[in-house]
Amino acid sequence: MADKSDLIHIRKVTDLHANWSEQGSGEPGKFSFQLVLDDGAEEAVIRPTAKSAKVLVGEFVAGKSFYYDTSRGVLLLRGLD
Template sequence: MSESKPQAERNTESAIKVRQVTDVHANWNEEGRGQPGKFSFQLILDNGAEEYAIRPPAEDADVLMELFNSTDVLYFDMERKVLIFSNLSLGG
């Protein structure tokens, strides 16, 4: 028998629109021999409370990797599908 969450808890969780990205898993897959591949990033939100995958083109994936490495805190707006980078380290 599976336990379900109380309605109030489900309502609270569904009301959360912006979550902290607590981990990022990167992935690349081959589309076909000699063909360009596809990148994806799996965003782990609030230590696993939610997950979301983004599939940027290669040029954007390169920029995202730099931003991931340059930020202290990262958020994801679930409603608008927006990554929010906080406290960027702007090295020269």
């Protein structure tokens, strides 16, 4: 039997919410993406740097579907144009 830590827990991203929050006057803000997984069965939040957030937005626009490995914190992009 496989060790539980060896299992891959992948869920489909069925909705996405992008957020930006101010961190104080003159300070850079923070980005986050809330991933709704399998129609609300689970949620995950990722907090990329501003540079990574820009890249992710491009991937979200270009991709056809997205999956999230909940055990490893890995976003999987499928069908990029």
